[in-house]
Amino acid sequence: MKLKLFSFLALTAIATLSAATADAQPGRSSPSFDGWTVDCGNTGVCFASAFTRTQSVWVDVRIVRDWQAEAQPLVRLTTNTELPQDGTLLVQVDGKQIESLPLEQLREMQSSVTPPAGFRPLGGEGFWYPTGPATSTLIEALQNGKDLSIVLPGTNGAPEIAVPVPLLGLRASLIWIDDRQERSGTVAAMVSPGQEAATDAPHAVPVVSPDQLPTGVAAVWAANRLCSEIDPNIFASLNAVRVPLADDASLYVIPCGAPSAYNSPFVAILSGKDGAARQVHVARMSEKGPIASDLIYNARWIPADMQLVSYFKGSGVGECGVWNRWSWNGTGLVLLEEATRKTCDGSEPDLSNWSSTWPPKNG
Numbered sequence: 011m012k013l014k015l016f017s018f019l020a021l022t023a024i025a026t027l028s029a030a031t032a033d034a035q036p037g038r039s040s041p042s043f044d045g046w047t048v049d050c051g052n053t054g055v056c057f058a059s060a061f062t063r064t065q066s067v068w069v070d071v072r073i074v075r076d077w078q079a080e081a082q083p084l085v086r087l088t089t090n091t092e093l094p095q096d097g098t099l100l101v102q103v104d105g106k107q108i109e110s111l112p113l114e115q116l117r118e119m120q121s122s123v124t125p126p127a128g129f130r131p132l133g134g135e136g137f138w139y140p141t142g143p144a145t146s147t148l149i150e151a152l153q154n155g156k157d158l159s160i161v162l163p164g165t166n167g168a169p170e171i172a173v174p175v176p177l178l179g180l181r182a183s184l185i186w187i188d189d190r191q192e193r194s195g196t197v198a199a200m201v202s203p204g205q206e207a208a209t210d211a212p213h214a215v216p217v218v219s220p221d222q223l224p225t226g227v228a229a230v231w232a233a234n235r236l237c238s239e240i241d242p243n244i245f246a247s248l249n250a251v252r253v254p255l256a257d258d259a260s261l262y263v264i265p266c267g268a269p270s271a272y273n274s275p276f277v278a279i280l281s282g283k284d285g286a287a288r289q290v291h292v293a294r295m296s297e298k299g300p301i302a303s304d305l306i307y308n309a310r311w312i313p314a315d316m317q318l319v320s321y322f323k324g325s326g327v328g329e330c331g332v333w334n335r336w337s338w339n340g341t342g343l344v345l346l347e348e349a350t351r352k353t354c355d356g357s358e359p360d361l362s363n364w365s366s367t368w369p370p371k372n373g
Contacts, residue, residue, distance in 0.1 A: 036315070038333060038349065038361035041186065044179030048186045052249045052263070053077065054213030054313040055126040056190055058183035060175050067091045069160045069173040070134075073149065073180075075187060075200075076126035077213035077313070083200060084123065085145050088136035089162060091171065097163030099137075100170075101148070103155035103177075109148065111140075113163070127216040128249055149200065153181050190314045212313035214251035217264060222252075226287035227262050227279050234277060234289065236304055238267035248274055251311050253338075258283035261290070261338065263311050263318065266304075272323040276309035278343065292320075292336055293345040295367045300345070306334075318343055330354040333361055 040049040050056040054077035061070045070088040075081055087099075093113060101109040116137050123138040125131075139145055152158060158175040184200040191211035193199045198208035217223070219242060223231060231237060245265055253261040259282050266275040278290040291302045307322040316338040324330035330351045336343035349364035 036312075038335075038347075038364070042179070043182040043186070045176050046179035046183040048183045050187075050190055050312070050314065051128045052214055052251045052309075052311040052313075053126070053128040053216050054191070054211050055128050056187045056211075058180065058187060060180075062173060062175050064171060064173045067162070067171050067173060069162075069175065070132055070136075071158065071160070071175050073184070073187075074126060074129060075191065077191060077211035079198065079208040079210050081126070082141070083145060083149060084126075084141065085139035085148060086131070086136055087139065087160060088132045088134050089160075089173075090134040091162060092165055093135055094163055094165045099163065100159075100161035102159040102161065102172075103151045104157055105159075108151050109144070111137075116140075149184075152177055153184070153201070192314075212316075214253045214263075214311055214313050217250040217252050217262065218246040220245060220264075223262065223264070224281055224285060224287070226285045227264075227281050230279050230287045230289050231264060231266075231277065234266060234304065236266060236275070237277065240265055240268050244268060248276075250276075253311060253313070253316075255338075256340075263306070263309050272326050272328070273307045274309075276306045277304060278306060278309075278318065290343055292318075292334070292343050294332075294334065295345075295348050307332075317346070324352075325354045325356070327354075327356055328359045329357045333364060 040047055042048070046058050046060050048056070048058045055074065057072050057074045059070055059072040061068060068090050072086045074084045074086060095114065097113050099111045099113060099116065100107055101111070119140065120138055123141060139148060155177050158177055159172050160175065161170050161172045164170050181201060188194045188199045188201055193208060193211065195204035196206040196208045197203050220228065248265045250264040253263065255261055259280065262279045262281060263276055264279065266277040278292070279287055280290050281287045289304065291304060292306060293300045294303045306318060306320040308320065310319040312319065318336045318338070320334040322332045330353055333349045334345065335347040337346050345368055347366070348368040349361065349366050351364045
């Protein structure tokens with residue numbers, strides 16, 4: 011047993027050392043473009059969003075696109091203010107009204123929209139914009155405009171409220187999504203579509219219940235001494251995924267017990283086409299060098315890069331803790347980067363300023 015453990019740790023250390031020569035990696039936080047934030051979920055669904063407010067009223071405008079080749083962009087509007095049962099929501103670009111949406115009809119059509127798997131709506135009252143040509147027309151108008159205004163009807167005789175949304179960063183945000191989903195230059199690109207046929211974007215398959223786990227994976231998961239029981243509803247909310255791999259293999263990134271106040275533990279399990287499964291351990295850094303770990307905290311899978319990110323929060327704010335990035339190399343997860351911050355002072359989290367513990371600094 012000691013020999014096997016030593017061999018495993020040695021291989022882990024070698025794997026981490028090989029990562030020192032890796033190319034520069036994406037940033038530790040989601041990028042933003044002049045007020046628009048972009049990101050992708052564990053399944054490969056991507057979005058661009060702008061959050062703005064007028065006094066106490068805020069509006070979130072979000073363009074969402076799933077990974078399937080045929081998936082069309084969706085637009086979602088969310089606000090924190092109470093809206094009347096009747097009334098009309100107005101959409102204006104550069105002062106020109108391009109859409110008038112009766113709230114009653116808008117609410118009625120929501121059931122006809124199927125949200126992408128893994129999409130998590132914001133709190134407040136949210137609406138999917140009418141799909142199909144209406145959404146395409148809106149996105150084109152937004153790309154060509156400078157300022158969007160969402161005009162919300164007032165309640166009980168109160169005046170309407172116009173919430174401005176700058177559009178300067180939208181085009182760059184949509185280009186980012188096209189690139190991450192490998193749609194640039196295809197007929198499906200949102201910006202400057204080309205002639206190439208659309209294909210599925212890099213993706214993973216959602217796992218919403220332990221019942222979806224194959225027998226071998228379920229056995230490894232249940233046998234882990236660190237994993238406690240988890241409520242099925244909580245499991246469904248934690249964005250577990252199955253990553254399709256070559257030769258009919260799959261990598262499962264699944265919750266390992268109930269979440270704590272700040273952190274949700276996960277494990278990675280590799281399943282072969284023959285049904286055999288094993289847990290995939292990950293390397294972390296300690297004061298004496300790399301160590302093997304079972305758990306990945308607040309796991310995020312990045313389909314476009316085949317990378318896994320862990321963000322262990324030392325507080326509810328998340329301004330302290332440990333952040334890791336690993337890359338799938340065909341057989342295991344190679345440590346590419348680790349950063350830490352030990353001071354928990356309630357400041358705004360800024361992962362870019364955390365101290366790097368891997369790779370080591372030259373000199």
